[in-house]
Amino acid sequence: MISMDEFIEFVRGGPLGPIKKWGTKWSLWPVHLVTACCGAELAHAFACGYDGERIGALNYGIARQTNLIIVEGAITRKMAKVLRITWEQMPDPKFVIVMGACGLQGGIFWNGYHMVKPSDVVPVDFFIPGCPPTPEALLRGIRQLQFKIETGEAKTSATFPEVPLEAGRKPRVLPKSPKKISKAPAVIVNAPKEVDWEFGQKLVEEIKAKVEAKSVTITGKNRIAVKVESDYIPRAAMRLREMGFDHVKNVNVIDVPNEDKFIVEYHFSSYSVKELMPVIVNVFADIPRENPRVKSLASMFPSADYMEREMHDFFGVIFEGNPWMGRKFLLAPDAPEFPLRKDFKLEEEVYVR
Ligand code: SF4
Known part of the structure; x- marks a missing residue:
């Protein structure tokens, strides 16, 4: 008789492991957590034009039957509690993607008294920058998550070369x-x-x-x-x-x-x-x-x-x-x-x- 922990380890890492990963990768069920305008881009990504479902992700409404939160924009102090409760209700394995400048660092509300960074509330797997990020960017984020599920390796999907400042120019600083x-x-x-x-x-x-x-x-x-x-x-x-x-x-x-x-x-x-x-x-x-x-x-x-x-x-x-x-x-x-x-x-x- 094997213990529950041994059984879980067997499913994750044993001969069935790759099958489980394959199943998880193509069965992402993002819970709706629309807090702001980024939600319109998410809707766009899953409408007929981009058809996010074809890459194995389908938005779902009940936290207990979902395994991915896509945080669509701003999280306020009050909403932070909702985000955490939703995350707690989801079964393992579960993932979090944060889209939009508001979710990353506050965006246009960066100095608002009510802003909370989602990464302070739940563990975030991927950030998708932009205001708003395009549907393509969101789908690319989901593809990266799938890659991470499959290989365990988290990569950024786009890299931007660091451009040296012209001599004498001061770095840009956000207003205080x-x-x-x-x-x-x-x-x-x-x-x-x-x-x-x-x-x-x-x-x-x-x-x-x-x-x-x-x-x-x-x-x-x-x-x-x-x-x-x-x-x-x-x-x-x-x-x-x-x-x-x-x-x-x-x-x-x-x-x-x-x-x-x-x-x-x-x-x-x-x-x-x-x-x-x-x-x-x-x-x-x-x-x-x-x-x-x-x-x-x-x-x-x-x-x-x-x-x-x-x-x-x-x-x-x-x-x-x-x-x-x-x-x-x-x-x-x-x-x-x-x-x-x-x-x-x-x-x-x-x-x-
Ligand atoms: S990042 Fe831009 S589009 Fe997204 S919620 Fe914030 S203001 Fe709206």
């Missing part, structure tokens, strides 16, 4: 994370605009009569901006609801560090009053950057809840009364705090020496 904030970035929000909109003029008059606003302006066809004191936002929301604006479409925060303030915006619209349906009223207020707080509208307008949590994650604004304050909602637990603040800086990473 921004270190400085512009002293006076132009922040122009809700600028008034002349438009031919008679109903809008009437609405502006009605809002002026009902809402204690610092200003009420038309900023475009079907767009009205109402500036209020931050404490007054809930009352303004109530008045708008009485007028027929029945939901919050969007909650937004703008960081204006040189004026030491955030601008908080709520966009109101209507599903129930026909004339108001195309209209968006933007109620906005300035709040200090130090200890930024504003009253939540979540109990009055449930659609505001989710977006308030999102703004809390990204900017650290406290929406008083929203029960989700103080915890991370959208970002992964280990994500840095308030990454959309303009003074947020990443720790520098060196990509080019």
Whole structure:
């Protein structure tokens, strides 16, 4: 009676070994792990033009029945967990190909707070460079993997000769994370605009009569901006609801560090009053950057809840009364705090020496 380990070793290296390798080589089942635009190139590689199936690889949807992950582009902190779980679920022998500049070193998001290198999460067999890599490049990567399965030898499929720099030219270095904030970035929000909109003029008059606003302006066809004191936002929301604006479409925060303030915006619209349906009223207020707080509208307008949590994650604004304050909602637990603040800086990473 032989042990399981001996049996596995026999299958791998015994007389059946070459047959097993041959079978694995022509039975690659890449799991779909589309995270970004590289996925379109993968689709192209397996569509009728290039027909990736003819080289023995066919995309499959269930991790437990696949043996190859093709990481198609960017992996974020949240997606890293999915990548690892998918990899853990796959039976051995399993392989990983990473395609695209984003997967290699971050690509166009190279200094994004949320980027993770797939090679830090799972063992990678082959990288396919490009943004995006062509379908031919992907198929060449799969062929190289097959060669590795067969021979145990991993080779690069394309080599580029090193070209010496012209005398006196400095090597190219990627830009570093921004270190400085512009002293006076132009922040122009809700600028008034002349438009031919008679109903809008009437609405502006009605809002002026009902809402204690610092200003009420038309900023475009079907767009009205109402500036209020931050404490007054809930009352303004109530008045708008009485007028027929029945939901919050969007909650937004703008960081204006040189004026030491955030601008908080709520966009109101209507599903129930026909004339108001195309209209968006933007109620906005300035709040200090130090200890930024504003009253939540979540109990009055449930659609505001989710977006308030999102703004809390990204900017650290406290929406008083929203029960989700103080915890991370959208970002992964280990994500840095308030990454959309303009003074947020990443720790520098060196990509080019
Ligand atoms: S490498 Fe280019 S094509 Fe691929 S995911 Fe990144 S940005 Fe998109």
